[in-house]
Amino acid sequence: MSAVAEAPVVLTRSDARSLPGETGMVERPRRRFLPFDPWHLFLAPLAAVMLLPLLWMVVTSLQTEAQTFHFPPILWPGTPRFGNYSEVLGQSAFGTWFWNTTVVTVTVVASNLVLCTLAAYAFARIHFLGRTFVYFVILATLMVPLQVVLIPTFLIVKELGLLDRLGALVVPNLVNVFGIFLLTQFFRTLPIELEEAARIDGASRLSILLRIVVPLSLPALATLAVIQFLWTWNDFLWPLVTILTNQDAFTLQLGLATFQGAHNTQWHLVSAANIMSMLPMIVLFLLAQRYFVRGIATQGLKG
C-alpha cells in the first residue's frame, strides 16, 4: 500500500475512537456552517500554492516559444508541444548528464550502504580499543559546515588527480558520517539477545552482521539509501567546484544550470529540461514516501 507520507508515529490510537474530523484534538459537538471541514479553506489554497510552480513549469514546457512570450500568460497551450523535450535532448548533452548523475549516485549510495553498515555495527556492538574516541571524533566532523572544508577538500581532490572527473564526485562521498550515525543509533535498538545467541553458536561477527542484523534493518537501510540518493542527486555546490571545464563529466544539476544560462529566455526549452530533471526524484518520492518521511523525521529528531 502506498500511504501518502506516513508520519513516523501512529496517527490514531489503536482502539477505534470515532472522532470524525479531528485526531489531535478533542471532538466538540458544533453546528456545521459549511458542508465540509472548514480547514479545507486553508489547505486547498495551500496545496495549490505548493504545487503551482511545478504545474506551471509543466504547462510552460508544453508551449511554443511564442506562447511563452505572451502576457497575460497562456494557461493552457491548446495542443501540447512535446517536441520541446526532444529538442532539449537534441540540443544538449542531457543524456550524458543524466547518465553521469545516475552513475555517481548509485555508486555513492551503494558504497554508503556497505561502509556505513560495517562501521555502524562496529560502533554499536563491538567493544574495541578506541571505540568511543573514534566515534566522538567522527561525529565531531558533522558539526563542521561545508564551506570550511570546501577549499581544502578541493585541493586534496586536485592532488589526487581527480579534478574535472566523476571521481571527484564519488570518492569524497563514499562514506557519509551522518549515515554512520543513523545506523549506529538504529542498531542499538535491536535486541542484543539475537546476536548473543549467534555468537554462542559460533558465528563470526561478519556473518552475524550479514545474516541477522542486516535483514532486521532493511527499513533503516532503505531510509539511508533514500536520503543519500536525494542528497547526491541534487548536489550542486560540489560538482560546481570540482568539474570545471570537462563538460562530459557534468551532472544533471550542473548541466541544467548551464543550459538555463545558455538558453535563458527560451523558457519552453528550459522548462522541459527542468521537468525531465525533476522526474526521477519525484517518481522515487512517490514510490518510497514512507522512507522519505522517516528519513527527514530522523534527520531532524536525532540531529
Add this chain to the structure above:
Amino acid sequence: MARVAFDHVTKVYPGPVVAVDDLTLQVADGEFLILVGPSGCGKSTALRMVAGLERISEGAIAIGDRVVNDVPPKDRDIAMVFQNYALYPHMTVEKNLGFGLRRRRTPREDVRVRVDDVSRLLGLEDLLRRRPGQLSGGQRQRVAMGRALVREPEVFLLDEPLSNLDAQLRVQMRSELKRLHERVGATTIYVTHDQVEAITLGERIAVLSGGVLQQVGPPQEVYDDPANVFVARFIGSPPMNLLKGNATDGCIRLGGVEFRDPQVPEGEVLVGIRPEGLRPVGQEHEGPTLEVGVEVVEPLGDEVLVHGSIDAGPAHVRIGPEDPALLADGEGDRATITLRLPPEERPRPGSRLQVAIAPHAIRLFDPVSGRAIRPT
C-alpha cells in the same frame, strides 16, 4: 451535585462494532456507582460518553436536569480522573491542580485557596513545586484526583484510576477513595475491571458485558443474587461453581445428589453454588452429599481453597461475547469445583471428601438463556 441518567444509550463504531447497547441506568445524586466488567465490555465508553469525549450514537444522557448529548465537555461541569492520570508534564503540581479553575477565570485568590485545601486533603502540600515527572505513581494518582476535586464539579468520573498502582498501594487508595467520597459526597461514576474493587467501593455496582447491562444493584445483592451466569461467574473470587443438573418433577438431580425445589421447570438446569456454600462432612452426616476427588489445595493463610472433581457435568454455556474462561471448569462428565475451608483443614490431594451443600446457597439458572431462575 446532580444525578446522571442514561436513557437507551447506544454507541456504535464503524465496523460495525456495538460498544454500548441500549444502556438505561440512573445514578442518584451523591451516589457512588461502579461500572464493572471485563475488557471491552463498554464501561469506559459509557463513561467517556458522560464526559463528552465520545459522541452518542443513539439515546440520551442527562446530567442534572439537562440532556447533554451536544454539550461540549468543558460545559458539562464534570471532572475526570484518567487511567494514566494525564497530568500536564510541563506544569508544576500546583499549576496542574489550578489549571481548570484558571481556565474558568476563577479569581486568583480563590484558586489559591482551593488548591491549598485540596493539597492538604490529599497530602500534596510538599509536592506543589514539583513536576509530574518527579513524582511516584501513587503521588501522580493523587494529583490527578486533586485536579478533579478542586473543580468541585457536579459529577466525578474515574476511569480505572487505581489499575496502574501496585497491589499494596491499590488497597490503600481504595479506602482513601471511600473516605473521600464520604467526606465530599459527590455523584461519582467509577469504572474498573477488578470486581474486588467494585464490591468494596461501590454503593451500587453495574455489571456490563459486551456492551449490555447485566445487572445493577448494591454489591451484596449482586453477589448473593446474580441475574445471570455471567454475573454469577464474574462477581466473586473464586468464581461460583456452575454445574449441570437435571430436574424432574420438582426434584433436581446433580451428581448423585438430589434437591427438592417444587418450582423448578422440567429438564436441564444449571446449578450454581458458591465455594463457601460447600462443607466437608463426616460419614455420619445425614442429607445429600457430593463426593469430591481432591486435586489441588491452595493454602491462603486465612483460608484454604480446595479444587476437586465431582461426578456431575460442568456447565458449558456460551452467552454473548464474554470470556469463555469465565464459564465452568472441567471436562466431559466431571466438573471441577472449588471449596473454601478454614485454614486448619487441609485435605491431601488425591483424597476423597464428602461435601454437603447448604440448600440456601444454591442458585438456579436457565441452561439456554443463562438467566437466573428466581423463586416467584
Add this chain to the structure above:
Amino acid sequence: MRWRSPGRLGDLTAGRALRTVDRFRRFLVSDHAAGWAFILPSVILIAVFGIVPILWGLILSFQKAGLISPEREWVGVSNYAKIASDPKARQAAVNTIYYSALFVPASILVALFIAHALNRRIAFVRFYRLAVFIPVVTSTIATGIMFLWLFDKNYGLANWLLGKVGLGPFGFFEDPNQAMIALVLMTVWGWLGFDTIIYLAALQGVPQELLEAASIDGASRWSSFWRVTWPMLGPATLLLVVWSTISALQLFDEVFFVTHGGPLGRTSVVVFYVYRLAFEQGLGSLSLAGYAAAIAYVLFLVILLLTLAQFWLGRRVVHYSS
C-alpha cells in the same frame, strides 16, 4: 564430551607462556581486530576527506594561498584582520543575517500552522500532505528555475496573478530591494515540507488524554493549543530553530544560481562570497584561498556559538517531558 585427564589439562595451562604466534592469532579473531577491520575503510576516508580538510582549512586561513597556483605564504592573522575592513565581507554578513532573520521564523511558524491543519482526519489529507512535501525533493537548481520563471518581471505568472488583485508589478529577483525577500519566499517554499514533517511527528506525540483532560478542565481550543500542545512542542521547535538557522547561514546554491549575489550585491551571502573569492576571483593570479578560508572559519565559529547559545537558552525554556 570426555574430560581430559588432569595431567594433560595441567600441561596446557600451568606455567607455559603462550607463544607469540598464538597471541597474534588470538588478536586476529578478537573484537579489537574485528572492530577496526569494520571501521577502517570509513575511518581512512573520513580522515582524508573530513579531518584533514578541517585542519588544513585552519592552516590555510593563516596563509596567503592560491587555489591553482602553488603559492603558500604564511601571513598569520592578517586574513582575519582583513575581514573587518572588507566592505564586501560586511555586506555579505548583513545580507546573511537579514536572510536568516526572515527565513527562520517564517518557515517555522508557517510549518506549525500547516502541521496543525494536517494533523486531522479529513478528506484528501493524503493529497494535501503530498502537495506540501513534494517541494522538498526538488533540487535547488530546479526550484531556482521554477521561481525565475514564476517571478519573471515581464512574463511571469506571479506578476499576472498579483496584478489581478491590484498589486505589482514586482521586479522580484531583479529588484535590489526585493531580491532577498524573493529568495526567502523561494527557500521557504522548498523547506516547508521538511519542517512540517518534524512538527507533525511532534504533534502526534502529544497524548490524546492530555487534550481530553484539558477539554474537561474547561480549556477552549485556543488555550488547549497554547497551554498544553505548544509547550510539548518545545523540543521540536528548538530543533527546527537550530537546524533552520544553520541552514540559513549557509545559503549558497540559490544565491549562486538565481541572483549570483546581485542585484548590486544585495543577495551576496557569506558562503557565496567565500566561493567567489576562492573559485572565481581566486582562480586567476590572485591568491585568495587563504582569505576565503579565514572567512569560512569565522562563519563556522559564528554558527557554533549561535547553536550553543540556542541550546543553552532552549534548555532553560523548553520542557522535556519524561
